[in-house]
Amino acid sequence: MIRLPAYEQVRDDPVLYAHASRVMHGETNPGNARALLQRHGTRDIWINPPPIPLTTREMDGVFDLPYSRLPHPEYGKANIPAFEMIQHSVNILRGCFGSCTFCSITEHEGRIIQNRSEKSILREIEAIRDTSPNFTGHISDLGGPTANMYRPACKDKKIEQACRKPSCVYPGICPNLNTDHQPLIRLYRKARALPGIKKIFIASGLRYDLAVESPEYVRELVTHHVGGYLKIAPEHTETGPLSKMMKPGMGTYDRFKEMFDKYSREAGKEQYLIPYFIAAHPGTTDQDMLNLALWLKRNGFRADQVQAFLPSPMSIATAMYHSGKDTLRKVSRNSDSIAIPKGIKQRRLHKAFLRYHDPANWPMLRSALKAMGRGDLIGNGKRHLVPSFQPKGTTVKAQKPETAGKKRFKTQQTHGTGRTHKKAGPGRRNRARRK
Numbered sequence: 001m002i003r004l005p006a007y008e009q010v011r012d013d014p015v016l017y018a019h020a021s022r023v024m025h026g027e028t029n030p031g032n033a034r035a036l037l038q039r040h041g042t043r044d045i046w047i048n049p050p051p052i053p054l055t056t057r058e059m060d061g062v063f064d065l066p067y068s069r070l071p072h073p074e075y076g077k078a079n080i081p082a083f084e085m086i087q088h089s090v091n092i093l094r095g096c097f098g099s100c101t102f103c104s105i106t107e108h109e110g111r112i113i114q115n116r117s118e119k120s121i122l123r124e125i126e127a128i129r130d131t132s133p134n135f136t137g138h139i140s141d142l143g144g145p146t147a148n149m150y151r152p153a154c155k156d157k158k159i160e161q162a163c164r165k166p167s168c169v170y171p172g173i174c175p176n177l178n179t180d181h182q183p184l185i186r187l188y189r190k191a192r193a194l195p196g197i198k199k200i201f202i203a204s205g206l207r208y209d210l211a212v213e214s215p216e217y218v219r220e221l222v223t224h225h226v227g228g229y230l231k232i233a234p235e236h237t238e239t240g241p242l243s244k245m246m247k248p249g250m251g252t253y254d255r256f257k258e259m260f261d262k263y264s265r266e267a268g269k270e271q272y273l274i275p276y277f278i279a280a281h282p283g284t285t286d287q288d289m290l291n292l293a294l295w296l297k298r299n300g301f302r303a304d305q306v307q308a309f310l311p312s313p314m315s316i317a318t319a320m321y322h323s324g325k326d327t328l329r330k331v332s333r334n335s336d337s338i339a340i341p342k343g344i345k346q347r348r349l350h351k352a353f354l355r356y357h358d359p360a361n362w363p364m365l366r367s368a369l370k371a372m373g374r375g376d377l378i379g380n381g382k383r384h385l386v387p388s389f390q391p392k393g394t395t396v397k398a399q400k401p402e403t404a405g406k407k408r409f410k411t412q413q414t415h416g417t418g419r420t421h422k423k424a425g426p427g428r429r430n431r432a433r434r435k
């Protein structure tokens, strides 16, 4: 076992907190994780290693239990938006080997994927079809923490058990990772062929760097499972913040977009990618946000809801936020500090960059651009980020207080026509947004 610094020490010392977080995240592989021990006052707390992942048979055992598929009777006839969202969606797996630092799904569900069998998933779709009173033939999602991690796994059990890497897909896809998407393609085809099923959407977040490994999968997805818009999460355009999130660079986004556009064209469908970004993530400078805003403008995206990173329990990014240290590397008092956007002023500025098109943000952006020596981006031409004038009646709106939890935002793309496309209809909500 490993003894962590005592609770009172990590409470009072951000560097020790960062160190403890780093140690804890190193012990997430059930094949080799050691127990953790931490002193709390006069007692020790023992933290068991993560459990051994369930086999497919065991997963089926859990998912085949006779659930009512209804909200708890205590709610009576109340309208529950969360229920509306999930009642016709099917969970096909648990776990995620992506390990994005702002997310704690690895701590909740593990890094080794636990898959249901095809038969069990198809049975659940049939049960929805046969028992849900308001089912119209549309399955709103066939996914999990990450839509396209059904079946991919380390090629060798022994290597997997010994592995201490935090992610199988960062900084690049591990050569030991089996990226075969065939089982998922087969599942989609069988699910679509079920009588009474008109459409199956894939609304869970997609790991697009994994998806580009299988053009056939992207074709299948784009041709049959996108309802006009597909939300994906590059999270940022700049290497600095992306490296602190453990997310792939924009090169992979471009490759995915190329495939998405090509297969949409071939299917004769007008479909759009909707990228999500995070403002004020640890490791993000004002310059990074400016570059992201310029990318959004260049690509014709207008975010209609913007919220910034907020630390969530147990995540690696939370340890960065609290300590100011890069906890992806060894942490010490002398280790490098990273940029941490903190304080209402800077966080508002980062959000404002994402909504550079909102006149309410222009006064703040003008003064920031001047302070950054980028007054050349103020003006009324195409190459400018914000206009030099303030339209009448566009006073600065009162900012809403920030709520807890990591938030994303939705984007709309104008495609250079000035037209704003409608968001996707019901059922296109992304499961990743629910994490």
Ligand code: SF4
Residues within 6 Å of the ligand: 097, 153, 154, 155, 159, 160, 163, 164, 165, 167, 168, 169, 174, 175, 176, 177, 178
């Ligand atoms: S060796 Fe590679 S594929 Fe296998 S568990 Fe480690 S990171 Fe993942």
